Amino acid sequence: MFDRWFGKSSSKTITKKTMLENFGIGIDIVDVQRFEKIKFQDKPTFYKKLFCQSEIKYCLKYKNPAQHFAGKFACKEALKKSIKKQISFLDVETSHHNSRPVIRLHNTKLGKYRFLVSISHEKEFAVAVVISEKI
Template identity: 40%
Template sequence: MIMIKGIGVDICDIRKLKGAIERNKNFLNRVFSEREIKYCKTKKNSIIHFAGRFAAKEAFIKAVSNKKIKLKEIETINDKSGRPDIRLTKVIKLNLKKKNANRINLSISHTDSTAVAVCIIL
């Protein structure tokens, strides 16, 4: 039987995130990896994709119950089929392994005004 080790959900207000990015020139580089920035900037409405990835990072932090994790330590990528996935630093991976957490399931969705992410750690 697979046991759930953690669940996290986050909702991101796209307008607020856009304001944070416009006010702070370093925001993107502080929160997102180069790969995430490049991916989002290739999209027609990049802010929606940044918001989804931001929500995914926050949902992961909630799922592992560790507020000490920095957002940039979590990278949201897409697998070969286009599904969102999470890439972590070695330290975070090791901590998850100690908790017998072997899999991370991630879902991201958005409207024009909000993005939501759910992260389940198994």
């Protein structure tokens, strides 16, 4: 089966396989209402279990924080799928570089990774895709 996908075994194809093994991909979609129903001002402890202080500060800058919270939540779930490991929400911190989203994994016991992330949100749903590379 391997030969059918990657051609006859050779050092080149083995390298290709090894490279792919280091990558993972995850996607998640979140209903924005989940965060609209529970406002930060009413239940800050709920938010503090899911989001780092910097993430809360970022989302609260907007007039529709729920969409941004939902995007960040989708991002954390997508990262979990991409590395196929159970992690705590607070292990993942999202931030921005030149307005592009960036993610970091704080729990170094899980190994070292590099990530690519993309987030999008509308009134009702937020989605995120994460590609991980184990380094």
